[in-house]
Amino acid sequence: MKLDTxxxxxxxxxxxxxxxxxLDIGIKDGKFSRLAPEIRVEEAKVVIDGKNRLxxxxxxxxxxxxxxxxxxxxxxxSESKAAAMxxxxxxxxxxxxxxxxxxxxxxxxxxxxEAMKLSAGNYWIDYGYHIAPIESSHxxxxxxxxxxxxxxxxxxxxxxxxxxxxxxxxxxxxxxMIGPEDRYDIAHFEFIxxxxxxxxxxxxxxxxxxxxxxxxxxxxxxxxxTKLVEREGKLTGLRAYSAARPPHSEGLAIWIAAYLAYETxxxxxxxxxxxxxxxxxxxxxxxxxxxHINFRREVTVGHLLLDVDSECAVHAKVNPxxxxxxxVEALWQAVLNRDIDWIVSDHACCSAEQKWDKQDPGNIWxxxxxxxxxxxxxSGVVSEGSKRGMSYNHMAELLCWNPAQRYGLxxxxxxxxxxxADLVLLDPHESFVVRAAESESKQGYTPxxxxxxxxxxxxxxxxxxxxxxxxxxxxxxxxxxxxRPG
Numbered sequence: 001m002k003l004d005t006x007x008x009x010x011x012x013x014x015x016x017x018x019x020x021x022x023l024d025i026g027i028k029d030g031k032f033s034r035l036a037p038e039i040r041v042e043e044a045k046v047v048i049d050g051k052n053r054l055x056x057x058x059x060x061x062x063x064x065x066x067x068x069x070x071x072x073x074x075x076x077x078s079e080s081k082a083a084a085m086x087x088x089x090x091x092x093x094x095x096x097x098x099x100x101x102x103x104x105x106x107x108x109x110x111x112x113x114e115a116m117k118l119s120a121g122n123y124w125i126d127y128g129y130h131i132a133p134i135e136s137s138h139x140x141x142x143x144x145x146x147x148x149x150x151x152x153x154x155x156x157x158x159x160x161x162x163x164x165x166x167x168x169x170x171x172x173x174x175x176x177m178i179g180p181e182d183r184y185d186i187a188h189f190e191f192i193x194x195x196x197x198x199x200x201x202x203x204x205x206x207x208x209x210x211x212x213x214x215x216x217x218x219x220x221x222x223x224x225x226t227k228l229v230e231r232e233g234k235l236t237g238l239r240a241y242s243a244a245r246p247p248h249s250e251g252l253a254i255w256i257a258a259y260l261a262y263e264t265x266x267x268x269x270x271x272x273x274x275x276x277x278x279x280x281x282x283x284x285x286x287x288x289x290x291x292h293i294n295f296r297r298e299v300t301v302g303h304l305l306l307d308v309d310s311e312c313a314v315h316a317k318v319n320p321x322x323x324x325x326x327x328v329e330a331l332w333q334a335v336l337n338r339d340i341d342w343i344v345s346d347h348a349c350c351s352a353e354q355k356w357d358k359q360d361p362g363n364i365w366x367x368x369x370x371x372x373x374x375x376x377x378x379s380g381v382v383s384e385g386s387k388r389g390m391s392y393n394h395m396a397e398l399l400c401w402n403p404a405q406r407y408g409l410x411x412x413x414x415x416x417x418x419x420x421a422d423l424v425l426l427d428p429h430e431s432f433v434v435r436a437a438e439s440e441s442k443q444g445y446t447p448x449x450x451x452x453x454x455x456x457x458x459x460x461x462x463x464x465x466x467x468x469x470x471x472x473x474x475x476x477x478x479x480x481x482x483x484r485p486g
Contacts, residue, residue: 003028005464006044010055010425012415013392015401020392025055027421030463035417050425053458056396057415058089058422061374062403063272063298063344066093066127068100068370069354070442072115076122079349079372080479081440084124084468086375087424087457088345090404090412090482091125094155094213096132098176100165105134105177108141112149116481123479124467126422128407130155130213135178136188139195146199150483152209152408153270154196156189158253159217159319166369167226186256189214193266200267209408209485211268211296212261216253216279217245217320225249230365238308241364242321247276250320254279258286261293270296270406273346275303275320277330284339296341296406299331301380302373304343305448312447314356314367318346332388335398342403343381345374352444372443380448382428382455392428408485421464430456440473 005027012023012035026034026044041047061083067075083091095115097105102114108131119127132155133139145151161184164175176184193212200207226244229235235243254271261269271283274297287295306316307325316322334340348370357366373380381395396414404413411420431454436446460468462478 001028003033003044005046005048006039006041007048007050007423008039008041009052010050011052012055013396014415015057015393015397015413017393018391020054022052025415025423027464030421032415032417032419032421035415053425053427054392055415056087056378056424056426057400057413058420058424058460058462059087059378059399060090060092060403060409060412061088061345061347061377062092062342062407063300063346064091064093064374065095065346065348065370066091067095067102068348069350069368072102072118073122075349076119076127077477078440078442079347079374080122080124080127081473082372082375083347084460084462084473085440085457087378087426087460088374089125089422089460089462090127090409091374092128092130092407092482094130094132096155097134098178108138108145112145119481121477124473124477125462125479126482127479128482128484132157133192134176134184135182136191139191142195142199146203146206146210150486152206152484153211153213154192155213155215156192157215158189158257159215159219159222161185161219163219163222167365186260189257190260190264193260193264197264197266206485208268209406211270211406212266213270213272214253214257215272215319216257217249218253221246221249221252237313237362237364238310238316238322241317242308242323245319245321247278247323247327250274250276250279251282254282254286258290258293258295262290267292268294270298272298273300273303273320273344274298274331276323276327280330280334280339297334297339298342298344299335299340300344300346301377302346302371302447304328304331304384305380305451310447312449314362314364315371315445316447317364317367317369318371319369332384335385336388336390340398341406343377343398344403345372345377346370347372347374349441349443351442355445371447372441373446373448375439375441376434376448376453378424378426378457379453379455382426383453386428386455409482410485421461423461424457425459426455426457428455430454432456
């Protein structure tokens, strides 16, 4: 039987390898079918010349926020197209009840039914969801989320204890849309971990993919330091915001999270978007103190490409904050030391009219948190990583293989026979200047505006079908829901 597609002359980048090999790639029924130095063109229905470009596995952007600021159905369309531009073929979105997202409280049974309906047919990439148990009743729903929806990863926002998404919350319960008897606090975090452990014991065949992810900042530190920074008035912009959410808040939260994992024997813990040297140091200390806990450490492309002196100012407001250059270099050193397990975008499309206050556009305190960047994930890592001597194979591990393995995407993350034919062709020598106007995202700006990156995505394939090619989105929305593990 003929191959559906043959892509010739590809320098194949595989994770867990030390070489980049010039191969032909045969695709059949949406899967990688053959990899060989020479496959005859007669053996395929469609033949594509890879032009000696690098071929990465389709990226797994394991930290996105589709639907946080825009209606989910609308956001899924534009932001998944932006993801395809950047070589992303699988995206996992952190979502929750409460304000933003679907703006509703209550059961996840109803929430997930609505989210699935709004998602269907609107994604250009494959998609899945991480879920945050917000109400105490949500903890009991974790069984159903796992078995009915294939959601195996659960999130804790540690800074929501008295803090909202953008700053101090007048009423935590109103922001999270929970009842007067509910508390979103350390005890709640403990019970989430205990439940995750119970799921691991009840479903040993799924246990390695059941995990708890944590946004590690402490509200008490944020509250105190925000008051100090605002009262002193010496700092502005990104420097002020970094000082108001200081790195030791991350470090302390990591220690608390690690001890809770030890206490509950919740062995799969993901420490999200580490932004500072103190956060990295705390995470590595906890790895050494609790060696039986399978910690995974994440950084974002934003924290690797931006610092507090970047001209983007309020455009780059995010939680945790963009940090000084010494912290950025500490993150890169951790990447090079293989102390980081994956790199993500933390993509949260916050349109220009929402991002900053029209009357006071330079005021960092009035700006909303979060920004998009999934379309620059691969190019950003290739550009800056190559300068630092990082191998392409290592990049493929951080951007593709490692997150796929952790989160149970067993058909993703590598270019290997039998896996989904998710592929990115990249020209590592082509440079370009980032321009928001060229992105499929509806954000309308980017904090990366004007940066020159070397390494440009030329084509993206999802399960063997081209979804992006030569600057344009190709074909209809083909994204499928990712049950995990599976």
